Amino acid sequence: MVKMFAETTNQPGQISFHVGRTPVIVQPFFWLITLLLASSYFQEKPQPWPIVTWVLACFGSILLHELGHVWMGSFFGAAGCRILLSGMGGLAVGATRCQFMWQRVLVYLAGPCIQLLLACILFFLFPEEGTGWIISDIFIRQMMLINIVWPVFNLLPIFPLDGGQITREILHGYLPRLGEVISAWSSLIIAVGVGILVFQATKSIYNALLFGIFAVTNLQRIQNTSHEKGYGDSSWRH
Structure with a gap:
């Protein structure tokens, strides 16, 4: 990562x-x-x-x-x-x-x-x-x-995993104003869905905690972007 x-x-x-x-x-x-x-x-x-x-x-x-x-x-x-x-x-x-x-x-x-x-x-x-x-x-x-x-x-296309980072880069490249929002929402939904499936299969508290952290991270991204006037700012890039 x-x-x-x-x-x-x-x-x-x-x-x-x-x-x-x-x-x-x-x-x-x-x-x-x-x-x-x-x-x-x-x-x-x-x-x-x-x-x-x-x-x-x-x-x-x-x-x-x-x-x-x-x-x-x-x-x-x-x-x-x-x-x-x-x-x-x-x-x-x-x-x-x-x-x-x-x-x-x-x-x-x-x-x-x-x-x-x-x-x-x-x-x-x-x-x-x-x-x-x-x-x-x-x-x-x-x-x-x-x-x-x-x-x-x-x-997996879940931010901040590599797949989620790739998804964010591509979406932001083609949709500068909406890419960050779409990336955050898709990451949140996939993190919750995959997290439930993984926990049901493994019964691992660590796995549940990990995907829970991913979900919270993307929820915070959604909240942050909702307070911004525009999504075209590329200052988040590192």
């Missing part, structure tokens, strides 16, 4: 490092959420290795997703990009500072596409028989799962 929510850095226990020239910050809540998502492993077999490999797979996959945004943005001239991994996922801050709409759309697509490419590579390199080593087989299966589910999820 590209700049999903407001940045909150300098948290106690956060980790900072660089991938090439790109600064990366990992906040403690990122590790907590990945552990919560591994709850099924606690219930099935309370063994450490599947949990450790799951956390590593989430970290590597989401970092790769954000690097995809950053690399594409840098290709189009975006400078000063940085990555934040938080409890809400990943942020590629500054990656969409590009001149043209089609460039920003490609930046949003780069994150999901690089993950799907990795999933395809793993599928062809490691067929069903795997490596023969149980820990590496677990890690590879987890990597395949994450790098299929996460990009597909991100391509």
